[in-house]
Amino acid sequence: MDSTVNSTQVISTDSSLPFAQLHAWAVSIMVPAAPAILLFGLISNIINIIVFFKAGLKDNVTTLLFFLAISDLTFIILITPTPCTKIILRFARSWSWPFPLDFTYLLLYWPAFTAYDLSAFISVSLGVMRCACVAMPLKFKLVFTRRRTILTVLALFVLAVSLRIPVLSIFRVAWRTDAATNVTTAYLAAVNRVAMSRINDVMNRGLVVWINYAIMVSCVALLSFKLFQASKIRRSCSSKSDSTSKKTAGDGLSSKDLQVIKSVVIVCAIFIFSQLPFLLYSTARLINPELTSTSRMRRLFSFFSHVSLTCSYLNASINIFVYYNYNSKYRSVLISLLSFRKKH
Template sequence: MYKHYGAIILIVNLKLISRIVASAEQSSHALDIQLASPTIYTKFDPYVSQANKASDDLDVPKTNLMGTNSSGTTEFRSTSSTLMQASGTAQFFDTNTGKWLYWSLSFMVIPVIFTICIFFHIINILVFLTMGLRDGASVIFLGLSISDMLYCSFSLINRILRSLASILGQHPYLRLPHLAHIIIQYYRVFFDISILITTFAGVQKCACVAIPLTFRKFFTFRKSVWTIILIYVCTLLYYLPHMTNTYLGIRLDPQFNRTRLMLRSINFELAGVLFEVSKAVNRIFIPFVAEIILIVCVAIMTYKLRQSATIRHSMTSTAIQVDKSVREEKEENIDIAPGSKLNIRELKVIQSVNMI
């Protein structure tokens, strides 16, 4: 069992890295939408690419990822520096070093991380299917592996499209940043699903430690299956208005004066409302509530494990009658007095449970 700890820790670290990258992807979501638009507004408009507005209404011309500087040479412009230039702010990413650092992280390092995560998630799925879904824990971890794999897959596709857009520029018939915006909606679905499943898994493990006698009555195999299905269905229904309100359609690109396959919106006002609701629910409410729940679960599990270890110590001290030499050996590993420190083995158990 212990020989698999290295692989488990590696998978956990890759999951953590993918979640950190996910937070960065969520933060840059609005910026990606701006880059997908025909121009950049001086005032931030989250759904500018979805508005079927004429170019005369726009104030600031678009700055492409690949642009020409004052000397006439072509240089790379990162998404962050593009927004900073529009606001007149000089930052690190305005320098050539910052631009190429952003390029390396966004289009080289992060895609490699996502690819590795997809590979390990596929292994997890195959392992769970091979072992068989015999209890609620296996169902939860299978659902979590599927959602994480789909999130990493859509995120990798989004990164590839953004890389191609920065290389090919604005000439292709299909606006690649607009297609990337469609992909963004899908990976956000599975990102939220992973958050909800992780929270449910934390509550389940906390109940297993806190109320072990009644645990099986509340968290049965059937209830776990239906809970995972309900999380998937409810999240997809929540994002359904987002995904159906925007689509790729043919329209006039005023920048090149020709029709192209671009992002369109059925209802621009509804798109703005959906964005504000999504920002409040998906970026603030769900992540913070999930973190609070998991922190409380970890605290409860730690307290209950220490409490059960203390009770076991007191019962062991009254039940075991051994000679002096054996008793001295036992006392080195087990403290007789209640409230004393836990031995190394029990501390490892607590740490392992908290890590999971």
């Protein structure tokens, strides 16, 4: 869901260019909204980390959700300078920058989306593990132990960093001296930007995102079918007043298991919908290389970038609502923490 936008073209309003109105709409609505979304995401993910830690990382789902909150929080912290730069360019153009503009706009951009990639991989793992739970509920706990889950997250972290090495190597801080004043200043140097960006386009924007998306959609479809099937069984059991069957309706899955599946399905669905704008425009960019930040189609590119970035902010911020509504353990721990604070 990343977008490489030239910082000098972040806020430009040349109405003669194609798609200028679309771009202007995105700038006027999405740019001001970004700080509020990110602030909420910062607070919500800190709460998620505390609650899951207090609940105890005793099962694979809680462990994965704990690390998902950490990766989402890391993404939000690292990406925050980028939308803040856009805000300044939008509402305080005359502000005197004490350092090069690229420092706040680009320096942490790719590390931020490396963390976002890790969140995507963890979300995919959640879906796969829940599908495995449905396929083999009796063996599930033996296969996906807590230790193996932690090792899986570490492997996913290495994978996320490795895949982003081409773009992580582009920007570096360099120094130059003004011959007239003999003053040395820092600037952001770009190395092999075109070649590394193209590798990133093909690999991370193309192959990886499509694999993630296909796996996630398949998992959501399977789990949604399982929930539908379990719902039918429960209605049948309810009509027969069979209380014992109600507890294990759904091929051996308990009510608690079904609630966990619901929460995973919604988290995965949020990922699917938030990833869709990026999936569409990144694929279009591979087909039509003219869709870049420096071509005549840069307004259209910028519009999709704003939409994609806003969706990524939301994806990293709103899981707290899912956990509170569908995770009884999360809800009870959060309420107990809030009650404790009120008493003191």
